[in-house]
Amino acid sequence: MTKPLIIVESPTKIKTLKKYVGKEFNIAASAGHIRDLPVKTLGIDIEKKFKAKYVNIKDKSKVIANLKKLAKDTKEIYLAPDPDREGEAIAFHIMDILKKKDRIFHRILIHELTKKGIQEALQHPLEPDAHKYDAQQARRKLDRLVGYQISPLLWQKVQGGLSAGRVQSVAVKIICNRERQIRKFITEEFWTITADLLAQFPPNFNAGLVKIDNKKVKIDNEKQASDILKDLGKAQFIVHQIKAKTIKRNPLPPYITSKLQQDAINRLRFSAKKTMMVAQRLYEGIEIGTGGPEGLITYMRSDSTRIAPDAAQDAQKFISQTIGSEFALSKPRFFKNKKKVQDAHEAIRPTSVFHTPEKLKGFLSPDQFKLYDLIWKRFVASQMAQAIIDQKTILIQASPKYLFSVSGSTVKFAGYMNLYPQNEDSNEKDTQTLPDVEEGTALKTLQIIPKQHFTKPPPRFSEASLVKELEKNGIGRPSTYATILTVIRDKGYVDLIKRYFVPSELGFIVNDLLVSCFPNVLNISFTAQMETNLDDVERGRLEETQLLTDFYSSFRKSLEAASEDMISVKGVGVQTDLNCPSCGKQLNIKIGRNGQFLACTGYPECSFTSNYLRDEKGKVSIVEKIIDNTKIKDCVKCGKPMIQKEGRFGLFLACTGYPECNHTESVNGGQNGKDIGVRCPETDCSGTIIERKSKRGKIFFGCSIYPNCTFASWDKPVDKSCPDCNSPYLVEKETKKEGKFLKCPNRDCGFKEHQ
Structure with missing residues (x-):
């Protein structure tokens, strides 16, 4: 009798599966999606309830032929693509291609590629999830309707080869909005005054002026600072009040996808794309000297902070035996998910806490080791004791008019910070070590330091802060962030300069046209609500066709209006306030095959063109030609x-x-x-x-x-x-x-x- 067939998504999982079930099952891989909407046509029949016309992907003919060959006489097929919406769609398309009378399909969800994870999945097979498939279908159709119907408008009005995306365009809008905030920002001067003080015994410490006449300090210029310095020259500094408290600080939960991406970007200098690629490899299995590949982390696309009770118990055992019993908990710590979070997967954690990073270092590439070390430490720390920190604030009076303040902290018990230092997780600056003083103590003034500062505009988005912004606003899903960040750069809408996103001229032009013609599609709240609607489809609370109908009824009107009203910059360009140095007529920014340039509106009578520069305030200037x-x-x-x-x-x-x-x-x-x-x-x-x-x-x-x-x-x-x-x-x-x-x-x- 022919063995049952397991079909996974990635070929790299085959070795790991064969290690545990190879004698009982045949195993094959789809290598991702095998069917999709056609490339050259919309592929959606809008008049027939948005029915999709799926076709086999051109490059997958050999894969499909192999699947059919292996499934020829098989009665049972276990569908094991990744346990998410995309994986569900792959499973449904495999079923569609391999359907046969009396053939039985099982859906199995492998959350970790270990013996235990694989056996649990096989012992608890499920029916393919139609609601999850509908949610993926709805997202795919929404993206196709937006992309394939707005993009041709951009070809007509701006430049050939451009594209718009339902989520990527919102990401570009966020970056453009921030850049405009930066350009509009007016820098203001302000001053701070710090006193370098000494009690009876060292160390000396710095206290900052916080109040004048019981009001929050605001020093606008050097004259005001000088006047205050004169007042303070003869003032006696006296300890006015001491505020001391002990706080208990809890560790952060294990990683979800977005937080893993943010930390990997900030700490390891990985891109979001690289983070997901390395994590995928750790999930799918690596040879660690156990007779075959083994999955080292749980599924890396997750919004949930939930962890399995046995994993938490193992962590307690490891902490007690290895780090110290005082760092362990009497019972495991579990974290509550935020509202609307899908709880299909656990948080991202090591499949075995006993696989320490140092034990695996010889089997991992440098990048794999760095990411695994991050995931392992975060998980173990989440199951360790609280940190206990003594905090002290000293308020110092300098004459009745001026109040200074200084804060410091001492770690009384490191707890989880012994493994995972707190300063890596917070924005707190290193605080000073403060002397033991009592209220009423007179302090010696070593120096009073005035310092000039200037307010700064809001920062540009880095990859990490953009992921955080998308997550905060409910734009896209963690599994899509890496793709979004890659696409907006590849399309030339933004540049990554010194690790920060800067919108290009093309990005501004396309963004402004889309915002004016498709306000809903580019609306952050609307896009976030669409994510909620897709979640409702997955839960069976909303019909896919209803979601698409509601969206398309207004989108179609915007599309029709845009075809008439969208301003064409093709050939005309974008207006500037510069005049042509040759003839005096207005210069416009035009978009050519090789980028943007200034051109005279008097063409063809005047053929002046030039490169240009745009400063931090957005002002355009001509770049003198070199001859x-x-x-x-x-x-x-x-x-x-x-x-x-x-x-x-x-x-x-x-x-x-x-x-x-x-x-x-x-x-x-x-x-x-x-x-x-x-x-x-x-x-x-x-x-x-x-x-x-x-x-x-x-x-x-x-x-x-x-x-x-x-x-x-x-x-x-x-x-x-x-x-x-x-x-x-x-x-x-x-x-x-x-x-x-x-x-x-x-x-x-x-x-x-x-x-």
């Missing part, structure tokens, strides 16, 4: 000298025989771009590899002396030869399954080197 009249080389077409000029796309060489000869070249003989420090691998070529952009804005790598050398690669070359086939270079690759690695570019050679 170097020094002869660089002779023109290959007419023989006349070529000189260096600067155009809207950077420096280039131009023939002095213009307009009779219009030959141009880039300064380095090819296109401009960033040199990556790798020699061109072509034989006898003296060029280097530079990073460039294609006409569609996609990054590729080519030789610096193009067109004399035509070497080009979509993957980043590395100056390292292949040990198997002697290829002069390798290329960098990154996949969800394998993470980052080097690969030989020779298709007949399968060499890989994992980093």
Whole structure:
């Protein structure tokens, strides 16, 4: 009799499953989705209750054929894609392709790829969850309706190749709104005054002026500060009041997806995308010397802080035996979830607390170790005793008019902070060590220090703070954050500069057009409510078709109005307050294939164009063109000298025989771009590899002396030869399954080197 078949989502899970159930089951992988909406058409019949037309994904024909082959005579199929909405959709599409009379399908949810987790899933099979599938369908259709019907408008009105997304556009709006707040911000001067004081015994300490005449201090300028300093010059500093208290501080709960992403970004300098890729690998299984791969963490897409009682008990046992009984709890600590949180999965935790980071270090890559260490410590700390902290605030009177204050704290019992220091989890600054003093004690004044400050605008969003903002506003779901952050950069709507998001000119243009024409779609509250509605579909409280009907009735009206009313900036550009230096007419910002530039509205009579700069306040200024009249080389077409000029796309060489000869070249003989420090691998070529952009804005790598050398690669070359086939270079690759690695570019050679 044919064995039952288990179908998982990721091929990397197969080894882990075979380790535990390989003799009893056949195992296959779908490698993600096998069906989707068609690429070139909407794929949704709006008039027939939004019925979707699914097609097999083009690249999955071999996968589908293999699944059919393995399932040929199988009576029972266990559907084991990831335990979330996307996994449920994959399960339903597999059922659709493999349906057969008398064949039975079971849905199993593997929350951790361990012997225990796999056995529990197989012992408690479920029916496929139609409501969860409907929720995924609703999200997919909403995203398709928005993306496929707004994007063509952007092609017509702005530039070809642009796209809009139901959630990504809201993320861009949040970034644009913050940038405008920064530009409007008016810096104000203020001063602080600090007294360096000494009691009878060291240490000395600094106290800040907090009140004048019993009112909160506000010092606007240097004169006010100087007047206060004169008053304080003869003042006696006396301890007025001492406030002391002991607080008990609880640890944070184990990680949910969004908090893991934020911490990994801030502490490990990982991107959200990298965090999820590394976590996926830890979940799917790694060889740790136990006879096959083993899942090291629970499922990494979770909004829940719930943990299994046996995992909590194991943590108590580990803490007592290893860290110390005084750090353990009499009974495990459990955390309450926030309202509306889906509780299908546990929090992200190690599958075994006894797999300490140090024990596994030799089996993990550096990135895997760092992330596992973070997850392990957070979980163990969540089950440790409270920290006990003595806090003291000293209020100091300087004449009846001035009140100074200083605070300090001492850790009385470290508790969980012994493993997971508090200052990594809070915004508290290191506090001072304070002397033992009593009320009425006179203090010696060592120095009084005035300091000038200026108010700062709100900060730009980093990856971590944007994830936090999306989470706070209920925009998207933790599993989508990494994709959102990647897409808005890839589309050119924002740039990540020194780890902070800055909207591009294109981002502002597209955002403003969408906000004016689709206020609901770009409304933060509306988008958050849609997430709640999708949750209601998953719970069976709302019909998928009802959600789509309610959304589309207003969206269609906006779409029809936008086709007529959306302002076209294609060819016209965006107005500025600058005048053309050649003819005096207005300059507009135009969008070209290679970016944005200033162009005269008097074209074609006036052909002035220029690069431009925009300062912190958003003011646009012309970048003076560079003309170097020094002869660089002779023109290959007419023989006349070529000189260096600067155009809207950077420096280039131009023939002095213009307009009779219009030959141009880039300064380095090819296109401009960033040199990556790798020699061109072509034989006898003296060029280097530079990073460039294609006409569609996609990054590729080519030789610096193009067109004399035509070497080009979509993957980043590395100056390292292949040990198997002697290829002069390798290329960098990154996949969800394998993470980052080097690969030989020779298709007949399968060499890989994992980093």
